[in-house]
Amino acid sequence: MERTVVVLNGPNLNLLGEREPEVYGRETLADVEALCAKAAAESGLRLDFRQSNHEGVLIDAVHEVRTSAVGIVVNAGALTHTSVALRDALATCTAPVVEVHISNVHAREEFRHHSYLSAVSDAVIVGCGTRGYAFAIARVAELAEAAR
Numbered sequence: 528m529e530r531t532v533v534v535l536n537g538p539n540l541n542l543l544g545e546r547e548p549e550v551y552g553r554e555t556l557a558d559v560e561a562l563c564a565k566a567a568a569e570s571g572l573r574l575d576f577r578q579s580n581h582e583g584v585l586i587d588a589v590h591e592v593r594t595s596a597v598g599i600v601v602n603a604g605a606l607t608h609t610s611v612a613l614r615d616a617l618a619t620c621t622a623p624v625v626e627v628h629i630s631n632v633h634a635r636e637e638f639r640h641h642s643y644l645s646a647v648s649d650a651v652i653v654g655c656g657t658r659g660y661a662f663a664i665a666r667v668a669e670l671a672e673a674a675r
């Protein structure tokens with residue numbers, strides 16, 4: 528079976544490029560997918576890239592891949608700060624989980640400082656712009672290789 532890294536994007540990330548560009552930049556989600564495809568290929572991994580505005584859809588996606596993916600990269604958007612259910616789903620993953628935020632959430636509003644996902648993630652990458660996704664995929668590849 529091909530080794531697959533799954534990248535999950537949460538609410539409003541479909542609007543990347545037009546939504547608050549001063550915070551998130553001008554790149555679109557399609558640009559991020561292309562960047563992830565390149566990073567995955569460089570690590571010899573297949574990419575499964577998804578976005579949903581719905582918490583349950585993201586949870587179902589985690590359940591679908593929780594034992595088959597070599598790793599999960601997750602930018603859950605605002606669900607990061609609210610979703611115990613997504614946290615509980617990610618906690619069932621056998622493979623590494625890397626949390627990503629495009630912006631530096633710690634330099635923003637107080638409500639963005641807490642993440643329900645960080646405690647069940649192997650790594651957290653914030654404030655590196657969309658490059659953070661590439662760093663996360665590279666880290667998933669390293670962890671997956673070490674676990675082989």
Ligand code: DQA
Pocket residue numbers: 538539540602603604605606607627628629630631632639
């Ligand atoms: C975000 C940060 C979140 O606080 C916000 O709700 C997002 C995007 C980021 O990538 O910086 O939607 O996850």
